[in-house]
Amino acid sequence: MATHHHEEHTHAQPVSFYAKTLWVLMALLVVTVWAGFLKLPDWLGITVALTIAVTKATIVIMNFMHVRFSSKLAWLFAGAGFFWLIIMFAFAFADYASRHWEPVQGW
Amino acid sequence: MSVREAELHLIEHGREVPHLGEQYETIEQQNDAYTIGMWAFIVQEVLFFGGLFAGYAVYRFKYLYEFVAAHHTLSVVFGALNTFVLLVSSYTMARAVRAAMRQQHKEQFKYLLWTIFFASIFMVNKYFEYSAKYHHQLIPNQSYSAEEVIHHNHLKVENGMVDLGARKVSLEEFTGRTKLFFSFYFIMTGLHGLHVLVGIIVLAILAVRAYSDYIRKIPHADYMPVEMVGLYWHFVDIVWIFLFPLLYLMGGQ
Numbered sequence: 001m002a003t004h005h006h007e008e009h010t011h012a013q014p015v016s017f018y019a020k021t022l023w024v025l026m027a028l029l030v031v032t033v034w035a036g037f038l039k040l041p042d043w044l045g046i047t048v049a050l051t052i053a054v055t056k057a058t059i060v061i062m063n064f065m066h067v068r069f070s071s072k073l074a075w076l077f078a079g080a081g082f083f084w085l086i087i088m089f090a091f092a093f094a095d096y097a098s099r100h101w102e103p104v105q106g107w
Numbered sequence: 108m109s110v111r112e113a114e115l116h117l118i119e120h121g122r123e124v125p126h127l128g129e130q131y132e133t134i135e136q137q138n139d140a141y142t143i144g145m146w147a148f149i150v151q152e153v154l155f156f157g158g159l160f161a162g163y164a165v166y167r168f169k170y171l172y173e174f175v176a177a178h179h180t181l182s183v184v185f186g187a188l189n190t191f192v193l194l195v196s197s198y199t200m201a202r203a204v205r206a207a208m209r210q211q212h213k214e215q216f217k218y219l220l221w222t223i224f225f226a227s228i229f230m231v232n233k234y235f236e237y238s239a240k241y242h243h244q245l246i247p248n249q250s251y252s253a254e255e256v257i258h259h260n261h262l263k264v265e266n267g268m269v270d271l272g273a274r275k276v277s278l279e280e281f282t283g284r285t286k287l288f289f290s291f292y293f294i295m296t297g298l299h300g301l302h303v304l305v306g307i308i309v310l311a312i313l314a315v316r317a318y319s320d321y322i323r324k325i326p327h328a329d330y331m332p333v334e335m336v337g338l339y340w341h342f343v344d345i346v347w348i349f350l351f352p353l354l355y356l357m358g359g360q
Contacts, residue, residue: 009135010208010330018205022198029194033187036356042171049352057345064201064341066334074142081150085157092161096168 011069021063028056126329138331145335149342156298156346163291163353172271173284176260178354180245181292182236186355189232190347196225197344203313204337207330212321215333219314222340226307233300240289247290253282292354299350302343309336 032052040048062068067078131137167174203218240246243255256262263270269281276284313333320328 012205012208015202015205018198018201021201022194025194025197026191029187029190032352032356033183036183036352042175042357045357049357053349053352056348060197060341060345060348064197064344065338070142071139073139074146077143077146077150081146081153084150085153088154088157089161089164092165096165 011066017063021059024059025056028052028059125327126331138334141331141335142338145338149338152342156295159291159295159298160349160353163295166287166291170284170287172273173276173281174288175357176262176271177256177285177288177292178357180243180256180259181355182239183355185232185236186351189229190351192225192229192232193344193347196222196229197341199225200337200340203317204330204334207317207328207333210326210328210330212317212325212328216314216317216321219310219317219333223307223310223314226303226310229303230300230307233296237293240293245289247286247293251282251286251289253278253285256285257281295350295354299343299346302346306336306340306343309339 032049035048035052036045038045061078065078067074070078126137127134128137131140199218199221203215203222206212206215206218244250244252245255257264257269264278267278268275269278271281313336316328316332
């Protein structure tokens, strides 16, 4: 498309960039399903499944959601969500994991 | 005069970037404000779903054997197929955003329709999955029965006790705990499905706009609405990326 007017700056990438991203996501989907059928011990199965899920999510956020090309402020906002999520998980799990400690002698 | 009509009016009178709000210095600044506002929304959505994930994790840890038994009744094939469909829809969405950025409205329209198509396939699959659960009395209401879970896992029931290998629990407890799993399953996938439905509606509105831009040969349409809905759509994809392994795949030993 021949354009003579002023081009607005965008994050548009070549088609191959999006296609490659999709292929990597598909490969990770195959790996996670395959790992699911391996009958791994529970803790290992969770670790593998969550590692792959976090990797897939990061790829989607960086490439499809264009965070890779966004401003520092957008990075901060995107990062803050996952930071708060980790705080919520850490505090909730610490609560449930420590409940059976009570009653603590001498307290 | 609607905002849209005002925009078209400005285009006809030769203003280069008609969609620049008067409170912004440049279009880049406006686009950045859009992006950050959308991320603020997505962040609260992350925490909204995060609470459900945290609850699921706590109870899965507490009632591991019951949850794993219930989880085995879910179809990995359906789950994987839906993951595939949503990943492809994320790709078509990214292509729609790319076309919008390049002012290629016909291509933008085409890829928005593809995204709606894959989103609909996802919903159809979910319908079949939910119907099967209804058929097996696995909807967590008064008619819930753990029979299908017991049958599917070849568990032995003797004197009202369910043998889980490592330990035995009463049928009553087993029913309650597997019912809890299905409560999480339906609330989490249901809320996610609701997000997909909302996505389909918003995508349809964007598709109509794209077609109108194509017909009117608008040279400088605002691509940010497409980029913003794209962010939302990819977020919905990410939620499923976590739901799929956590609900369908993790059948521990």
